[in-house]
Amino acid sequence: MQDTLPPLAEMNATLRDIAPNAVITEVSLKTLDDITLHGVQLIQPAAQANIVFYGGNGMTISKTHKILEEFAYLPANLIWFDYRGSGLSEKSTHLSIDALKSDALAVVDFAKATLPSDLPLIVHGLSMGSLLATQLANERDIDGLVLDSAISTVPELVDNLVPFWAKPFTSITLDAELQQINNLQPIAHYQHALLVLVGRDDTVTPVSASQAIFNAAVLSPSKALYVIADAEHGMTIKSEQTISLYNKFIATVGHLKQQ
Numbered sequence: 001m002q003d004t005l006p007p008l009a010e011m012n013a014t015l016r017d018i019a020p021n022a023v024i025t026e027v028s029l030k031t032l033d034d035i036t037l038h039g040v041q042l043i044q045p046a047a048q049a050n051i052v053f054y055g056g057n058g059m060t061i062s063k064t065h066k067i068l069e070e071f072a073y074l075p076a077n078l079i080w081f082d083y084r085g086s087g088l089s090e091k092s093t094h095l096s097i098d099a100l101k102s103d104a105l106a107v108v109d110f111a112k113a114t115l116p117s118d119l120p121l122i123v124h125g126l127s128m129g130s131l132l133a134t135q136l137a138n139e140r141d142i143d144g145l146v147l148d149s150a151i152s153t154v155p156e157l158v159d160n161l162v163p164f165w166a167k168p169f170t171s172i173t174l175d176a177e178l179q180q181i182n183n184l185q186p187i188a189h190y191q192h193a194l195l196v197l198v199g200r201d202d203t204v205t206p207v208s209a210s211q212a213i214f215n216a217a218v219l220s221p222s223k224a225l226y227v228i229a230d231a232e233h234g235m236t237i238k239s240e241q242t243i244s245l246y247n248k249f250i251a252t253v254g255h256l257k258q259q
Helices: 008-013 067-071 097-114 128-137 154-161 164-169 176-180 207-216 240-258
Strands: 023-030 036-043 049-054 076-081 121-126 144-148 193-199 223-228
Touching (some): 023 076, 023 097, 036 097, 049 097, 049 128, 049 240, 067 076, 076 097, 097 128, 121 128, 121 240, 128 144, 144 240, 193 207, 193 240, 207 223, 223 240
Parallel strands (some): 049 076, 121 144, 144 193, 193 223
Antiparallel strands (some): 023 036, 036 076
């Protein structure tokens, strides 16, 4: 059963003190294999950038829509779709890495077609969403990439999720497809602005994982890595420090686009 989107009137009411002119509306698109994806868009009249957001595993709009309140502090429009088979989006019997990648491309194409074309486009991948973000960053013309609580490799992620005391007694066999998924290879080919965010207290995707990704981004003309104090996995956007850094990144991306 699909989730139900919270009433838009209530969602918009929560933004009034943050961004009085911001408006959240529902959006949808059809994938290549005829699956309907549902999501939301946050529109700001004075936006300086467009953001496409790919959330973490289990991060559905109906359950975590309050993150939009954090993004409302930014001068940006935002589009966010639930992944196929989860949240608001249609269930699918065909769930694979390739299908998720194809959907991610469809979402960024949708954003390009519907959001103001004169604004720079930023792709933001959180945790699992970072794996999709880096893949499409080299297949679509984007202006900036934000990797937030990013995964370096899936095997390393799994290793981090197993408590140290249990590792001698635990054996996890990963599918060959999952073993090959990583952010290190695609980020090495990325040639636009990059912002890497990670919480200092993140034990799922620790600082070392973000540092490895940052080091691998050898072709990025403007890149920055920030370790956010008092932030656990996936919680960097709740920090005032992150909002300040993100605003600067939006300005940098806008400047680079004009060159």
